[in-house]
Amino acid sequence: MSLETHVEPGAAERLYDICDYYDAESLLTGDERRVLGRLRDFLDREAKPLLADYWERGEFPSQLARPLIDLDLMEPAELTGTSGTNNAPARGIYQGFRIFELARTDASLATWYTAQAGLFRTAIRVGASEEQQREWMPRVIDFSLKGVFSLTEPESGSDIAGGLSTTADRDGDDWVLHGAKRWIGGASTADVLAVFARDVADGQVKAFLVDRQAAGVNLEKIHRKTSLRMMQNAHITLDGVRVPESMRLHNVNSFKDVAAMLRAMRSDVAWIATGIQAGAFEAALRYVRGRQQFGRPLGSFQLVQEKLARMLGNLTASLSLVVRLTEQQARGVYRDQDSALAKMQSCLAMRETVALARELAGGNGITLESDVARFHADAEAVYSYEGTHEINALIVGRALTGESAFTR
Template identity: 80%
Template structure:
């Protein structure tokens, strides 16, 4: 199903031409996204990153691009309609991340996290009502799982409580690091049922009585992405707003299994963006009467960066092909997230290094990628947690502490 056109979107950062797996229609949609990012987003990124604000003026035009299930790719609704392929979704994330990790995280909060919460956690009747609104962004939501005292140990430590009260549920607790919460319509909150001790899911109106949101300040990474602390104090949620297919943490884990690959694509795109920024710089910057790119040590670092990006892209493409066939295993997505994050971390460091002193300035782009990589390295499972998931699959023994 390769594309018919010869002009490539990704050039040197896709050294083995993985984009040949895309159809012509998929590449046209991605090309429009590229134009939007180059012309409207990139001129704003350094300023908004430094200010720690999100460029809200980009939200409407980004939604209008119709990237989640574009008709050009899927066909019109009705007979002949086929969902967009995983490889398209992956390259959409890659395209966003190679421009800016906050933009990729912002879009994926809706297109990945919240969409998965509804697709997996909702009943068929709920999906029929909510999913079309998720796809067109008329219902904006966020995935609210992490808590102030529970991140990696959330499976057993989740402390937010839910208590049935007639036709409603009463929620109490707190969530932390929830990206996009300040502008969402609903919060997909996961809480422990006091009656049976099992985790349940709820769509909570952001403006409901008892919901308090506070922007997290002082971040040194993903500064454009607006993360929030959420406090829930006797928040009343009607039973129809409970995610009816979420009845234990096992159901939440099924969502995480599906979503972790998105973060691996973000890590890969971030590495590619840093590599491309460094390559541009060293081919233009002169020292000792020659461009930096003509020096042996710089070329060695460029080769290592390209090797990292190529390896990461190969991992996520293969993982996505497996998932398109219905193969979802915790250890597969954990391996991809762990390894792409490691490769990204080295790549952004090498990019900052070859740019020299200017590498700490936002004008050269690499500083933004370098800082943002630290958040990506940790979210959706730290290196150690993902390693233990893989180790458990390899040995048959769980090394998680209890």
């Protein structure tokens, strides 16, 4: 039985018939839906058959990278009316649903694409000077300059604002970097690493585009992960790496500038968390519709239907939250507490939703034959990255009370 069984008349052409219960998709234009349909066709046809095997092997299906790039998703010409290499982004609601579509298929694919389209692009958009943007942004958009956002360190995650220990020392026209970064997804295939380091002279945070193959750069793959197994995360060591001043992001001169990037990027993670819920919900619904127990369809039991309703409630609330946040940001309203609340709440809902999906699939819910196992495991990484639950809660609490409860 297809997922479209109970769709309202006239909704057959919608992309998100079941998982978008309140029809947020109606905010998309026809062109935007067609681009997303192109993405969905590729994911269904080329990506889905590979996911279980590559997840188990802990490898990224690199054969998907170039075809995914060639889909022209970041700035599609039919949405921007240009060749796609300008710096005027497609609408935020389209970008959100692009993340949603990737994540409802696989969290690693969403994280991989968003590392370029979200994190690295934001680093250039916010941190680069106008001259640097003119040079680099077209190459970011067409992926001819691939980069990753390298902020987290081995001993500093949540406390990175005060604990960042990678150093940058000015030496003539160059900077010399020492330190280490950890959990940097996609670093092994990037051209440059957007590295954040503390200026020895003034103690302020600066940012640099570091050639991945420069002398003194060493990358090690992080093994034995139980979440986002396809995403290749790296531990990076920087030992006397020389970077020219021209490769410093000229608009990053303190951690406040980094915080402006994080403020914009957290909404992407909230969309990923929402997409994961959609994928888990759809997988669980397929399972209970096709499974028989005690001589009856599993979907006919009251407790099963109650769990499905809770999952749909979580998903619908999360999608409403990220859509509203995206609409605010489209009007230029960017507040730390807004993106923090969306990330915090969507991830709380995600955790319950994937757990319920795994429950509904019973013992089959822990095998890769059922998609719910992959969503269940991958959700744990998304729950923590781009700000833990506690850190985001404190950002919201600070806005509510006017008092900072962060450890000093």
